[in-house]
Amino acid sequence: MFAIVITLLILEVHVPTLSDRSIQAVLAALVGLAPKLISFSVSFFTIAVIWVNHHRFFESITHSDWKLLWYNSFFLFWVTVVPFTTAFIGSYPTQPLVVALYSFTLSLVGLSSVWMGRYVFFRSDLFSPSISMVERRRSWTRYWLSVLLYVGAAALAFVAVYASLVILALVPFIYVVPSLLRRED
Numbered sequence: 073m074f075a076i077v078i079t080l081l082i083l084e085v086h087v088p089t090l091s092d093r094s095i096q097a098v099l100a101a102l103v104g105l106a107p108k109l110i111s112f113s114v115s116f117f118t119i120a121v122i123w124v125n126h127h128r129f130f131e132s133i134t135h136s137d138w139k140l141l142w143y144n145s146f147f148l149f150w151v152t153v154v155p156f157t158t159a160f161i162g163s164y165p166t167q168p169l170v171v172a173l174y175s176f177t178l179s180l181v182g183l184s185s186v187w188m189g190r191y192v193f194f195r196s197d198l199f200s201p202s203i204s205m206v207e208r209r210r211s212w213t214r215y216w217l218s219v220l221l222y223v224g225a226a227a228l229a230f231v232a233v234y235a236s237l238v239i240l241a242l243v244p245f246i247y248v249v250p251s252l253l254r255r256e257d
Contacts, residue, residue, distance in 0.1 A: 074123040077151055081115050084108060084159035111162035114241050115154055121244040122151065122181065129211075132200045133192060140198060143191055147184035153177050171229035171236050178240070179222035186215045218243055 085108045088101035126147075133140070157174040164170040192198050193208040221243050229236040 073148060074119060074126070074151070077155060078116055078119050078123075080155035081112050081119070081158050084155070084162060085112050107165040108159075108162035111158050111165065115158040118178065118240075118244045119151070119154060121247045125185075125247055129189070129192075132203050133198050134200050135198060137196065137198065139191060140188070140196070143184070143188035147181065147188055150177065150181040150184050154181070165237070166233050168229045168233050168236075171233055171240075172226040175222050175226035175229060175236065175240060178243075179219050179226065182215060182219035182222055186212065186219060189215050214246060217246060221246075 090097050157177045160170050161174040189212045225236040225239040
């Protein structure tokens with residue numbers, strides 16, 4: 073599923089039509105593609121981080137039930153919307169409403185993770201008992217942090233669109249950097 077979503081991201085980056093095949097024309101065409109390439113790259117990294125965390129989340133689940141399947145389906149719905157909002161922001165990268173829509177979509181991905189995590193971590197018996205309550209709360213707090221940052225980026229888009237874009241690019245690092253820095257014994 074995630075591989076399909078990541079593949080869909082690149083489909084909006086089209087090879088430019090060159091009227092002249094000089095180096096300058098090729099470079100100008102690539103510069104024109106820059107917003108699409110940047111939005112693709114940020115979304116690719118974001119979806120990759122979501123994929124890795126989703127995989128880790130499900131590794132710690134001992135079994136499933138119908139509620140988890142529906143929570144996960146809701147989560148996957150929002151993940152599949154990301155290629156559309158990526159294409160939109162790639163075409164209009166400084167349009168505040170478009171940036172807000174992209175941010176809001178990512179906040180809904182995060183919120184669906186919060187709901188799924190709440191159910192699995194605290195309301196069911198699906199999670200491995202070897203995972204401490206401290207670790208569960210830490211993960212759940214990080215889910216909430218991304219939601220708040222994405223909602224903040226959506227609101228900020230209307231007053232400082234470039235600051236919003238920076239937040240969007242940095243949020244995935246909340247998940248990557250601590251994992252890279254954690255010592256595995």
